[in-house]
Amino acid sequence: MPVTGSDNTAGGDHASPRSGAATGPSDPLIGLLVDDRYRIRSRLARGGMATVYVAHDERLDRPVALKVMHPHLAESAGFVARFRREARAAARIVHPGVVSVFDQGVVHGQGFLVMELVDGPNLRTLLQAQGAFTVEQALRYAEEILDALRAAHRVGVIHRDVKPENVLVPTEGPVRVTDFGLARAASDVSMSTTGSMLGTVAYMPPEIATTGRTDPRTDIYSVGIMLEEMLVGHIPWEGDSPMQMAYAHVNDDVPVPSDEQPWIPREVDDLVASLAARDPDERPADAGQAQALVARVRSALPPEILSRRAPVSRLEAPEGDTARIPAAGRTSPLPSPLTPTSQAVVHASGVTPSGGTSSRRSPSSRVRTLVALLVVLLLAGGAGGWWWWTQYGPGSYVELPATAGRSAAAVESDLKALGLDYALTQAFSDDVEEGTVISSEPDGGMPVHKDSEVRLTVSKGVDMRAVPDLVGRGEDEARTALTDAGLAAGALDREWSETVPEGQVVSQATKAGTSVPHGTEVDLVVSKGREPLAVPDLTGLGGDEAREKIEALGLTASPSEAYSDTVDAGVVISQSTGAGTTLHRGDPVSYVVSKGPEMVTVPDLTGKQLEEAQQDLEALGLSTDVRRLAGGWFNTVRSTDPAAGTAVPKGTTVTITIV
Template sequence: MDTTLQDPLLGQLLDGRYRVEARIAVGGMATVYRALDTRLDRVLALKVMHPSLAVDGSFVERFIREAKSAARLAHPNVVGVFDQGADGGYVYLAMEYVEGCTLRDLLRERGALQPRAALDILQAVLAALGAAHLDRLVHRDMKPENVLIGDDGRVKVADFGLVRAVGQQTSASTGSLLGTVSYLAPEQIEHGTADARADVYACGVMLYEMLTGAKPHSGDTPAQVLHQHLNEDVPAPSAAVPGLAGALDALVARTAARDPRRRPADAVELLAEVGAVRQALTDGQLDLLPPAAVGGGAGAGAVGPEDSTAVLSRRVPRDAAGADDSLNRTSVLPVPPVPPAGPAARTGRRMPRRSVQAVVVAVLLVLGAGLGVWYINSGQFTRTPGVLSMTESEAKRAVEEAGLDWKVAREHSETVPKGRVVSTDPGRGERIRSNGTVTLTVSRGPERVEVPGVKDASLADARRRIKAAGLEPGMVTREFSGDVERGSVIRTEPAAGTGRRPGAAVALVVSKGERIEVPGVVGEDEGTARQRLTEAGLKAEVAPERVFSEEEEGSVARQSPAQGSVAAEDDTVTLTVSKGPELVEVPGVEGLDESEARQALEDAGFEVRVRKVFITGTVFDQSVDGGERAPRGSEITIWVR
């Protein structure tokens, strides 16, 4: 039976907006669907957390962190996140839909890739990770399932759900690991820490897998694979692919070194190294067809960090068989007792100290587990029932039926509806004495802060009161107002009394004062102009330099803003004072013909008026004699006969 037919979300309208059309893939923590955004009429990918995890606050927090982290990384090789929300028990991310397949699908179809295609894909992945590392973010779950290859050949990195800031502790307090077994760096397993070099290690494992068609470490259980990560180097790919360039062996060895100090510091540094290795290889070395490759040749084309040609000979379905391989899924894993080396390994050499410690830990864990089973079965302890997302009354009844007492605490929650259980102490399934008390933390619903009323307050006072209310002052805009004093707040957006999430921004609209029409003062003397502007409620400022103009010397030649403009009270009008008309020397034009005289006077900056006595066209007189000075632009009359 096709299990997709049983998926309750197929055909549903999620959050009143996203119509779920088809299931793309199922992971350890979420299912990805193709959906239609009915509001914007576009196809996108909808990542929906498994309902069993959606009641766990820590997983929801991690899910929301993915949205925020991916949204920060506006990069062509990172899958974009458009929206995040919840609908009942479904918590979702709305993401960019990439038509194509995953690198896992491609490897399952091809077996192995030519070095050129492997390096093309790796460079695109490193371009995306480099942007994250420069922003001090670590992906922490790099694997072929999270590398998407579009039908156009573009490569994008997805699933930033485990992202953390560089240097933060990444293991759970319970001694668990979150990640994918086959790609965990040794320091993640040993110490639970991951920086950018953990992503580099995962890229080294992926490069080995692309070149050979197989993972460097394998086993029947996660513990066996983790043991190999800790105690065995990633082998040289040329051991599995004869003829592979030694430079590729060295690149894999450095990238997947067990000691993080021997790896490149981050994806940016590794991207530069990959580029250098690629430049050093010949076309023959780049186009070598691995023995494990299926249908290689021209089909395994090149892909680049941003725009690429397709690497697929045909599309591969993402939900292909084998997708439920537990070693390829993101999982919550107990930090396992690492098995000791076998008899062959013990012969002829001393067991490493780390392996000795692992054996001791394993023995102690086995003894501790046996004692724990005996202690629990003795009847003194039981397990906390699962009551997350139940109503308060349902949870109390379930706790009482388990023979336990309860007490109630309350807290705000953005994801759990009001009146339902957010968490319990002890947690679900944890050991508790048979007569113990379970603390039920019940949701108060989303925390909301009321926007304070700050109308008529000064801008500084309004900002202070908004911050005191637990909100943040936002953008300030200004409007004319005849009712509110200049510089005081007219209103807030959203309005006073509206409920907002703590820390949300509140925009402020501030008064520019009453609207004033600027009077015209051009042509008036400076003193009179100042007085008229002051009477209108404006300020006057005189420009330091005067200009020639038709206005009399000492009067206003021009003003800014101009007459009729709209200004606010106490706005400044700049006045430019006239030096009077500019006087220039008049050329003598008597004896010239009319056209020559006109040209000479106009070139000097004068207007010309012609009076004709006869029609011979020779100038015999002019209104201002040659050599005298007259205002530039004034009119000179010439008489022609």
């Protein structure tokens, strides 16, 4: 039957229905239809901050897990706001290794989450049943957990409470990580209301205890602690108080597995030491790198090592009862640091550790000693209490001033006045003016530890980009250049060009080098190549008219002249470039303009013999007609008609008069 995993972020356990979790009639939510959709069937588990129910989604006809926050948390507006934000963030994670968040809302004033119901126990239950895992099993679980965390980190979600209770082991497929983001909401309300730092101390990285800062490496540390636990069967420093355990996380390196199980190879020791390094900079930079590191170690180990398991006794839960989790794995507020032991104080006062005295004392002396001891204890306790108050208690937290929307200089001044460290990151913004804070981590108005570093994101103003020179580039190349410059291609016009080849940019609407906001569209004109022009029919047009018509099309007139007996002078006789021929701008058009008939001058033939005169006229292209006077016995030319010196068209007949 489907079950969900532990809810230690919410302060309790997710029990399996087969474990006998109470579903008594005293719970008013049993049978309730929540949000006109989710029918609560039974209670699965109850913890310090939430109760988990098995419900049925009547709209989609499927079982779901319904996690209802306890009523006292609804009194904190900060928790409600953070709960909603973190739930939305967690819902963005889509990965087969992450328990899906389907919905959120409020029932009876209590916030609730609707989540996927997973068939299988959590990792804590499995560890209790097996005592420890084989090396192969432990590495595989670590690799699958890191794969799920990688998906969460990619969308900006840090889990902050990775532990066996929040890892489910379904019957099929990879392990499933749950309760993303809820640890942060729970920690925020705990700090703001009680001044304590809520967290599962056994898996808590040192930077949370010292600075409160978190990033993806925070989750990697917790996975390293879990890997150690899966290999040797218990957490590091098990049996210490929460404060001693937190102190050890901050000041001591995590013991390597081979300290307890000498057969565990150095590769596994190095892996645990890397994942759980005290300095975050010495851990893998992100879950992806950590996952690759685990995979390399897993593939490098021989089968005989991978199959071995530490000989740890199993902790079986009684049949029909809910398995309880050891105290070290529970979510607890960190207590004040331990004050000096009375034994040490007595020893310093002259009393031996066994309770005897170094010399025999009178009753009055013993009274004075006891009074002195009491004073020392009170002073030591007061000093320890003050140290706790200022380092971890309410006195160690200050309220972060408003940040977003204010000038960076003003926010920096406020942070300096509070003694808070801060780091600036600049980012472009289309909406926030230059020099103004866009956001901060943590958010403005939130309580933060006095040793925390506040990360401010300050606006650099609108991201301005230089327009590239696109003229002469191909269309696709121009679009790519605009995209690379953070701009976009706008309207695209095409026109003929005699100088720019087809497909290349002729001009751009925004001059190259101009600074414009990112994303601005730049209009382009792209060449269609040379414009095709059809030659007109010039036949019968006058020479000047033909020239004007040709030049109006952008072509070049190339006329020639010829005599014509049939076409009047000045009129086009013919065209070498035929009508309808396709040319391009500037190409020549050849045509012939008539000069009219060819003219010749009638020569002076007087006194010449008829035969010679005829030859002279024929040589000029003239015809002859002879008229004889007095019989024309002498064949001597007396006159011509037209008379000598007259210009006549070639081919004209000249009448010769001879005597």
